[in-house]
Amino acid sequence: MAYYRRTYSKPGRRGRTIRVGDALPRFISNMDKTGGHALVKLWRAWDDLMGEMAHMVRPLGHRGTKIILAAEDPIIMQEAQFLSEQLLKTINDFLGEEVFDKVVFELLNGRVPLDGEIRPEAPEPPRKLKKPKNLGDLNDKLDPDSPIGRCYRAYRRMFEDS
Structure with a gap:
């Protein structure tokens, strides 16, 4: 007994294959409803984006429309608050739209910033005395x-x- 299968073409499909590398960005952007992909780009470009300020103020995360930045020293944190409008403008310009409307500063206190990984120093091996x-x-x-x-x-x- 022979079986026949009828195939119907889906509307909008052209029947051609495309490379995964070409299809993946569109697929990911459709899945990213919260803008996380743009934030990952921001964290990775933090050093280039902030210049000299990048080593003093590190990104910790965000809560809604507030971006949380951290400093290791309270004095640096106080000085960075005076530059918060400039930081906010630089960040939103990088993202291409106004994602954040407020900057919140916190002390780092041993937490790991999002733009990098702090690796603890390896303990020195015990020296063998001669x-x-x-x-x-x-x-x-x-x-x-x-x-x-x-x-x-x-x-x-x-x-x-x-």
């Missing part, structure tokens, strides 16, 4: 009750314990 060849030769020459004699005995014990 025992000196003539360790203990000065025992007879140093007064055991003097500060130098006590320090020398502590230094010698450091190698005996390990």
